[in-house]
Structures are given as structure tokens and as C-alpha cells.
Amino acid sequence: MKLSDRTQDGIVVLSPSGKIMGGPDASLLNDKLHQCIEDDQKRIVVDLAGVEWMNSTGLGILISSYTTLRNNGGELKLANVTDKIHSLLVITKLVTVFEAHDSVDEAIGSFGQK
Amino acid sequence: MKLSDRTQDGIVVLSPSGKIMGGPDASLLNDKLHQCIEDDQKRIVVDLAGVEWMNSTGLGILISSYTTLRNNGGELKLANVTDKIHSLLVITKLVTVFEAHDSVDEAIGSFGQK
């Protein structure tokens, strides 16, 4: 896995890429997400366009970030969920938990509407 | 590659294992061989029983150790050359350079006969 991040319209966009399978890579995303929370950057879009696949470790990171953000008054949204990851979200019913958007712009726009 | 070493009858026996393909592994054997020379342990048997295959990097390490030892009044012998490595020694004519023995004991014994 690789991880790049940027800020757009005051919202943090995290773009992991490759496979999220656990091990040294997984903590990269985990650490970054928790660092955002510490930095009081609580509106986060995780852009999954470049993620080939993830396993339950990846889902666990997303869930833990989602709940941590929510408990701190923040919000995590997904963008560009690929077919493979969408299937996993359906299988695990996490599709009912995450707000997902077709593009990063749409995800960012949805924060403003509140 | 992995490398273990021991001393038997005053002769150093180096036993690499796995594949010798270059990269971080290769320097392991290289460093060890040159350390032996510095420590004035100049009679060395390289036991190839555990080496699945090597490429020209492996041959280069053996040659450089062989010549360095010889130039310092020492000697390097091979033991348990597998079929795959024997073919490479034949292809590269290095079979005419290295003294090879069917076992570590035989290689060690051959030093005494001088």
C-alpha cells in the first residue's frame, strides 16, 4: 500500500493505493487517520480509487477511523469505491454504515450541504 | 540467502542456504568471507549443500574470495556442489578453478594432506 494525502476546501483527502492487506502498510493509513484527528482535521474523505483490494484489516481501519471521528464530532466519507471493495462492504453490511460518493468532489461537496 | 558458519579442525566452514541472487543477501557472504581473511582465517570451505541456486553474483563472490584468499596465502574449497551449481561451474569454466569435494569432511581432510 501507498498513501498520499492533500487538503481540498478544508477537507482532508486520503488516497491509499495498492492492496490493503495488513502488516506494515496497514498502520500507515491507521496512523495518518489518527493524526488527522489529533490535528483537529475531522472531515475526511478516503479516496479508494487506487485500492486494488482490501481485506478485513482494511475494513477494520475504516471502521475504527469512522467511529473515532464520529465520537469526536467529525465525519469520514468514502469516494470511488471500486466493485471489489463494494462487494466486501455489502457482504459485511458495512455498506449501511459508510456514506460513499462517486467522486472526491462529490464527497467534498456533500460536507458543505450540512 | 541465509548464512551460518563454524570452525572445524581449524578450518572455517561457511554454509550459505537458499538462493544467492544478489542484493542485500549477497553482501552477507561477501562480508563474511572478507572478515575471515582479516581475522587471518585463510582456510575456508564453502558448503553449498543448502544453496538452491546461485547466479553470476554468487559465482563472482566465490571467485573474488578465491583470489583474495590465494593472494594472501590462503585457500578456498567447495563442498557439496549441487547439480544446478555444478552446471553453472561447467558453463562458466570455473570448474577448472575451484577444488570441489563431495563432503565438508573430505574438503577439510584435503587441507591436512598438504
Add this chain to the structure above:
Amino acid sequence: MDKPVIKGNTISVPSKLDHLADVDLFIEGILRGYGTDESLIADIAISVSELVNNAVSHGNRGEANKVVSVSINKANGSIRIAVSDEGGGFDPEEIANPIADENLLKEIGRGIFIVKSLMDSVETKKSDKGTTVVITKSLQ
């Protein structure tokens, strides 16, 4: 052992999560050699990564001197993969349901459930050497 070792269709790695990627390269290689389609390769690779994670963390309890082995073969139009650890095993039928409301937001506990969903069968075998989880998937 400090490196992956290949013997035929089996790869053995030290029990560390750093080696997840090594197992993945080998298994994805074999599957491509079989001519498996890309979507199925991903499903199998995901499942294997779950089982190797479990073998390292639960089976071998993170003891890096222990070994995890993964074997793969194809027979009768079906792929069979066995993941072995040196631990005491578990019963895949007794795992809490991760899609029950009270578990939905838990961070862990979805691995075997996902494997069961993606593969055709998941079985565990215990011996005095350790535990092997065997998964199969038909190529149709």
C-alpha cells in the same frame, strides 16, 4: 527461517505480517499461471491474506520463529489452498456473526466471515503439529 522458502507449490514464511506480501506475490503468480480470471484472483488473494493474518496473529501468536505455510493446487476444476500454522486451532462455525447489529461497528472479527463468503468451502484440520485451514473455490 528468515526468508520465504518455496518447495513446489508451497511457500513457507516466518510468522510475521511483513511476509503477507511475499505470500501474495507467489499465490497471485501461481493463479496467473493457471490462467485464473482477475476478479477471482482478487477474491482468492483476499481470502489467503485473511488466513495468513490469522495464522500469524492467532495461530502462531506473533512468535516470529514459528512458520506459516501456504500450499495451492488445482484439481477437477477447483482451486484448493491450505494455510498452516503451529497453533491450537479454532472452530470456524463458532465465530461471532460480524453482521449482527451489536458487532457491526467492531474493528475486528470479519476475516473468516469474508473468506466463507468469497470461497466455496472453509475447513480446519488440527494435528499435533498445528492447524491447517483449507479453502476451495471452483473455477466453474
Add this chain to the structure above:
Amino acid sequence: MDKPVIKGNTISVPSKLDHLADVDLFIEGILRGYGTDESLIADIAISVSELVNNAVSHGNRGEANKVVSVSINKANGSIRIAVSDEGGGFDPEEIANPIADENLLKEIGRGIFIVKSLMDSVETKKSDKGTTVVITKSLQ
């Protein structure tokens, strides 16, 4: 790029010798998926390791931000492997003969010679993107 990336039957790695082992795992996986016999797998793996060493050290001159790609396929009973780098290429026919007496004790210069001995053919192709060395080996 900082990790191996697989796309179909191609693996691309950052230009570092640390990734020799990654390429080997993938290529040995594919060959086992093809059902190749163990001795031939070793000959091909040795040859690929020579070409990747060269692609990293000579082609990409050790610049880690460059990429080395290795593709493999099987057609008409023959295995074909292409190793690409971003360098200016070379002529495999113009390499000094490593078994000539004056070269016998040299530390380097045996790689391409070994590949030629083990494989059926070795060809280089140059484009504006870099150099590709293509080797083939018949399965008989």
C-alpha cells in the same frame, strides 16, 4: 512506486536489488502455475535474476525512482519473458567472453553468458522508453 505492482502477467518493481526476491516469487509462482518442471524453473529463475540485476545496475544505473518490469507468458510450448528498464540498452553479442583465459578470474561479466547458455534465445529491443531483454525457452 515503492512496492511491487502486478498487472496481469507483469510485475513492476522499483529499481532496487531488494526487489530481486519479489520478482523471483512472482515468476516462480507463474511457472509453477504453468506446471513447469523444477529444474527448468531454476534455470529460468536464474536467468531472470541476471536480467533484473542488469536492468537495475546497468539499465537504470541504480536510480531507485526508475522501474524494472518483468512480463511472462507461455505460447506454442515456449516460455517468453521480457525484462524492461529505462536505460539505453546494449548489444548482447558484444560482451567479452567470460570463459576466455584472461577473463576467467574476473568477478563480473558472466550474467548474459549464463542466460544465453540456459535459455534458447536472448534478444534486446530498444525504444525511446528504454530497453527490453526478451528471453525464450521451449518446454519441449
